[in-house]
Amino acid sequence: MAAVDARRVERGDLDVIDTHEELAAAITRLRDGHGPIAIDTERASGFRYSDRAYLVQIFRRGSGTLLIDPIPFGSLADLAAAIQDEQWILHAATQDLPCMREIDLIPNNLFDTELASRLLGKDRVGLGAVVEELLGIELAKAHSADDWSVRPLPASWLAYAALDVELLIDVRDRLAEELIDAGKDGWAKEEFEHLLGFRPKPHDPERWRRISRLSSLRSPRQLAVARELWLARDDYARETDTAPGRIIPDRAIVAAAQALPRTLNKLAALKTFTGKESRTQIDRWGAAIRRGLTTEELPQRTARSGNGIPHPKGWANKRPEADARFKAARPAVADTAEQLHVPTDNLLTPAYLRQVCWEPVGTDAESISQQLANLGARQWQIDITAPVIAEAFVEAA
Template sequence: MNEEPKLLKEPREGVPEVIDTLEAYKDYCSLLAAGSGPLAADAERASGFRYGHEDWLIQFKRKGAGIGLLDPIELTKLGADWNEFNKAVGDAPWIIHDSMQDLPGFFDIGLRPRALFDTEIAAKLLGRKRFGLSSVTEYYLGLTLAKEHSAADWSYRPLPRDWRNYAALDVELLIELEEVMRAELKKQGKLLWAEEEFAHLLIAGEKKKAKHPRPWLRISHISVLMHDKIGLMIAKELWQKRDELARRYDIAPTLLLSDAAIIEASKRKPNNSRSFRSIRILNERVRIHTGCEQDKMFERYAPIQRKIKPNVWKLVIEEAISKAKSGIDAMSIDSDSNSSSSSSNTNNFDNSGCSGNKSSTDDADSDCFKNNNEDKFIEKSEEDMNNFESSYLQETQGAPKSMKYWREHHPKRFALLKKVKAVVMSISEDTHTPTDILIKPQIIRSLCWTDNPKNIDVHSFLIEQGARDWQADLISESVTRAII
């Protein structure tokens, strides 16, 4: 677009109220059933505030039905029949931006989309460098969307008008956007690729995520404790206690104890009251200062925070030190770590923004997206994390992520990996498609990690590893030549 983009301030038909009664819900289902075309969909959570990742607001739009803002928590309590919604929508494609953020929540509620169009994936396939929703609508429609409330506590009730306006805008343009992007995908010869991706995402969105065997290893900067057995035990025990309390009180774990506090305690190892009191971060209530509206939202959780006294952490640290000195290895997978929920805020790498509500942050220019990153791992070095896990898992869990491990321990495999990655990069440039859309990096690593890659049918291997047909068809021949 050459013209200056326009900021869309409100939906064209106004800002709707929240649907939180059975009567209003049934009325909207009737409107959806009478409507036509695809269904625009989105969801809002309270991940940076609450323990879980359930949807607190779900938004929809369909031609003839208008925008509906539904309170799924309240409606479920009232006994809403979500199959009524499913029947009303029927086989209509659901248009979602970054569907893997929202599909799991939709399925948990009882919603059953039968077809999908993901505008973020479409943008990536079309070679867009910035693929947040506002960037995509700006490029294809000449309209931008305000992002002021993307990191709000969506569990708060009643929802202010400004918040409802923001939520409604998230679905306002999706139907028009899908029409334009579908035409562009067809023009570039990528529509079949996109349809395969969307079908794959729809299946993946319904599957439950596997729990990480050691979720506490995702503490920010845990790699500084790589060779510290006592420190690792302290970190593990503090993480588990924090997770237990956060689940009990339904609060984000990092609002009870920050990752920075866990690392500080693990490095300093306080073994008496005096040394514990000297670590200020362990003795103060967690306060989040973003300079945005979130500050007041975080303060609503202060009463819960005050219930957890510093002595709780002191006792955990003492027990951890005792365990480590008795020879117990922190890296052992025990019942406690297996029982910890993998949905905890500190375990989820998909979150971004202040509260982890959205994953597409390339539109987020406000400071609130840059400050509250304790539980978003923005500061964490992924390479350090991979090195750390690789040092323990090494070859038992398949191809490691750490390039350092490849380079130092398997130089021949590393050389092959670089060669194959160069081939994929070349195809990426030729097709104007990101490499991670062409093929998952893990699949390429797995291929190059095999003992005899020259004897492998590359196309079959890629499919077995989860690649889509279009991906295997596109890259297998070139990759085979590189291996031989």
């Protein structure tokens, strides 16, 4: 395995840019460079409630590496304007685009190296794995889960962060060649254009159901207490910008919901009710439990579907014809994906297939194509999957 050769990495200095004078100089450096722009961000999701960027890494040939602390600036619109006409390269863009948008770093043209790897059917698509496969360089991931909101950032962290972008253009070049060779460059172009409009899904009002081991709670009253504790924790986490699990862990919520303590003393006596703020915010948690114990809005055992479509497990009883369509179409789409060496989820979003099977506007390829387009499928996906789904529907009839 080749080590990272410092001579082949076109480094600038690795000092963090955190003043307006330094940012102006960095923008000049970027303008003097050439070719696409590699961009990455570091967040502190395991430590903070917000998903804001605490470091922005940028690399361009002829410009070197720029490490920018976005916190003092609020907006990096001037920097974005300087590189707006160039292609921006990201790895797993959906992870970075929301926090980039918050600081006005909004691309007009992008290349996602993770998504390109998926379209090419690579077994491993993490940045380290892709760099290792294409460039023969092993990247350490020692600081990927660190708290990037701390200041000052250690030099070893900055060196790690720099490598995430310093090799990204080389990776992009190799992947672009492979996409052309595989005849998938058109697919990638459509996918990258679609990503430009990416927005995170609106918050699900039933997010509390993601509590670990929630299934161990048997009664609606226990679920109500768990829900109220989760909501109270979420409010406090947002208020203090702290990762919820660092306030009280999920297991503490489940333990309290199982015990249903009716007084603060009984709650405080629960050894299983743990966490950094389990005692300092005891009044908050006690109030949440009281709400759960007295509410008349008791949750159902299973979550409501956001689009009104029940889980496919229940289709056979509720709508047998939809069940037959789904059981014919899903393996047909999966087989097509395997033949094309692309993950099934990338060939067609599973929710789109469920919608078409549950309530098709028509069962012919043209009707299915239109419905998929209305749902948000890209044209390359429609061209491949609509005929496959239509044929499966005929078999299911």
